[in-house]
Amino acid sequence: MDVQSRDVAPRPAPRSSVGRTVDVEQAEAALVEHYPRLVRLAYLVLPPTLRRGRRVLTAHALVQRALPRRRASAPVIPAQSAGRDGDPGYAYVRLQVVRAALEAGAPTRLLAWPKRAQLPPLLPQVWGLRLFPRSGGADELALDQRLADLSGPARAACALRGLERLPDGDVREVLTGSGVHGADVTAALREAAEVPAAQYPLLGSPEFDPCALQARPTDLMRRRQHGRAVLAAVAALAVCGALVALPGDGWGPDGAAAPAYARNPAAEAALDPGRLVKISPAAWKTSPRTDFSVWPARGPLTGDAALLRRALAVWARPGGTVQVSSTPDTPSGGPAGPPQLLYAGEVDNARVVIFYDGLRIARYAEPKDGAAGAALDFARADGASGADAGALVLGRADGNVRYLTAPWVTKAGERDLTKPGAGVMDLTLTDGITSPLASPAARAGVCTTWNVLLLTDAQGTHLYSDLAELVPARLTAGRPAAPREATGAQALRTWAPFACSLADARGQGVRTVNAWAYTRQPLPDASGSASWVCTRAETWRGDGSRVLAQFHTPGGIFGAAVAKAGDVPACGPRDPHVLAGVLWKSKGDHWYLLAAGDRQTASIRATGGVRGSGRGHLLTAPAKQGAQAGLEGRLENGRTISGLR
Structure with a gap:
């Protein structure tokens, strides 16, 4: 949100952000909005003993794992903020990133399980390429070498000072919250002071940006040798699979579908491409209905029986390599009867088939060069009309x-x-x-x-x-x-x-x-x-x-x-009816609680950290920065309503 400077609350100390309750959605919004900055912060704090490519992938992995696991209620009436200033979600995610980066650089102990951050990241993974940030000039190289000589907490202190522009008091709070003990915090700040403040702007250079990357191939000879070994193993498995699961009587290959071990006549009828419902192009013009049931079958591949067979088979039995997604509470099982075909054709670099079974839309997609990497998506559409x-x-x-x-x-x-x-x-x-x-x-x-x-x-x-x-x-x-x-x-x-x-x-x-x-x-x-x-x-x-x-x-x-x-x-x-409020800072640097209900609200009362009441559907009450308050309203018919939280 773009607001004028007078509307922006000052940056709170980390203790005020970490101590506040943060829900998953608030943290996710902060992570998505400030993802490049958080990844750069993780990259700077990670130990330099990691190769640059490994540091890049680890930094992305640490940031992507920084969300809280559970939801919690947000403050009753949050103050307005802009960017990351005053955003408790950003403060929470930043703390998790710093903590994980410091744990990744901690030495492993004998007879002790390594921490999650110390393990190689499962995701993201890049095959066949080495990724690393762009090289900077002599100043950036000198700063990188200087940071490599610092301890992990000291690197974190430099990054928080130079990248986040936090004062030393806030840096101390973040390091403490990240698990660094008191004496080590003081030593880290003293060690970080050896890096001149004049070099802090270099932390924003491409040399330390793990989101703007260069790509180079890995060892091509070793890849070729490994590739031959993998192909030989796959060929052996394919021969064994063909011997074990020779096809019997049926309609043909099912592409990415899982094997069918039992025969069910009713289910087979639903998956017969010859029984698909195909509406004529002019049916909608005379039908009293205006829903998906009168959509004609369109696309140049509506007569491709092999493609339709694979799509139906994958719908009924998606294999392990099929990417299946569905909107919340949408069943993903096979159709109860022959579905209606809405589309079959090529879209961009994929072959796409869309079905409708009266309740759901099912979309099957496969690459043009084969069924590997097929995807199956579901969405509810019951009651859709007009x-x-x-x-x-x-x-x-x-x-x-x-x-x-x-x-x-x-x-x-x-x-x-x-x-x-x-x-x-x-x-x-x-x-x-x-x-x-x-x-x-x-x-x-x-x-x-x-x-x-x-x-x-x-x-x-x-x-x-x-x-x-x-x-x-x-x-x-x-x-x-x-x-x-x-x-x-x-x-x-x-x-x-x-x-x-x-x-x-x-x-x-x-x-x-x-x-x-x-x-x-x-x-x-x-x-x-x-x-x-x-x-x-x-x-x-x-x-x-x-x-x-x-x-x-x-x-x-x-x-x-x-x-x-x-x-x-x-x-x-x-x-x-609706009632809501917000803390707002005026041009005169005064804080107010502003609350508003719809036109049928007869009165509003504020409780908690702000006290005030007024007749009508609007309320303006003096307040203090960071105050939390509850809202109660009374409608013209006497009914009581509460403010949205």
Whole structure:
């Protein structure tokens, strides 16, 4: 979130960040946003006795293992922050990274199990290549040699001073929290002082960047010898397997599917490619239904019996090498009867088959050069109709996504949700397939854009977002009881500051996301007015909803999520009410608790670290930095509601 400097809380000492409760999602968001910095920090702290390539992979592994194992409740009303300043999630992950890097450099002890960080990382792995950072100049080389002469805690102290720009008091707290004892902390700080502060800017150079890498081959002669041995072993296993599992009567090879040891006539009928349901291209024009059941079978390979056989067999019996994924609570078993074929064809560098069985969408993909590396993805789609059945993800490649659209879609386009005034870029439609458009599904780092899909049919224009699933999520705006398509000018302005918050709903089986601008609030000290928006993500399974209360101040490009809740009726059609609050710093350097409910809120009361009450749906109360408070509201009908947490 981009905010003015007066809105940014000062960096807390590590004890305040580590001591606060951090949930998995908060830590994950910090790790993804600041991943390059955390990997650089781990690389600097790891012992120089490791080869550069090993240090690179170990640094990535340590950062990727830094998330907490369990969730915990977040503070009641968090203070606004920007970047990593004041972010308890970043402070937690940074502490775990420093601790693991120091453990990796600790000597192993006889008759004692090595710690996890001391073992070679299982992931990530790179075969056939050596990866190492780019070489710097003479100054960087001298600094690298100087760091190599330091102890592990001293290297950590240098990295925290130079890279994180922490004062010595905070460095001491981080080292202590990482398991370094008091006397060793003092010695580490004294040892780190031998590195001149003028060299600290060099820590940000490519010499110490394990995310910008060079690649060189490993020993080619040794690889050739090992490759021959592996091929001989594989050939022997293949001969043995052919002798043990000679095919009997059947339909042919099943590709990446696991062996079938039992025969079930009903199951075999469901997997017969000759019995697949194929809808005619004109059926949707006369059918009263507008769901996946009237989608025609499209693609140039709908008559490829061998491909369809492999796809059905892998669906029923995915082998050990098949990558299987499914949205939450989506069954991944085989079809109960012959499924409907929606698509079979080549997409980018893969052959893709998409089925529908009335409950689920199943997508099978295999490389063009064989069935090795096949993937099988599932998503729930029961009850989808009209705009909810407007598109499916056909394939992703190079950060782009292609969609297969409903037969009633007449036009497709792409727009940036963060820029409501920008135009729409038209996408070509070929047999219902869109040209590639940029996808935010797998994007890491700072969010600056969020590209969405626009589809036009006889009922109007609809907006969709790729959330890393087979079925894109439909975006709406307005009051929960009567949401509208998020394609109008007002709806686009509502969504623009909060588009990046859609990342919170990725991979959750989301069906729709609604944004409701429920009020505006005047800010103290003549700072303008802020907008309050509630976004609610509904899932295909009916439960698991995700609600975010978000706050946007004047001058900021993006809003901030100040409260989050799951499986609550708030901000939804069953309970169209919401109450949330945030600590905010004014232009006059004064702290306030700002709270807002929807228009039917008659009064608000603050308890805990901030005391205050007021009539109406807005509350402004003086507060202190870091204060925590609870919120209670009373509706006009007398009912009591609590603030989102």
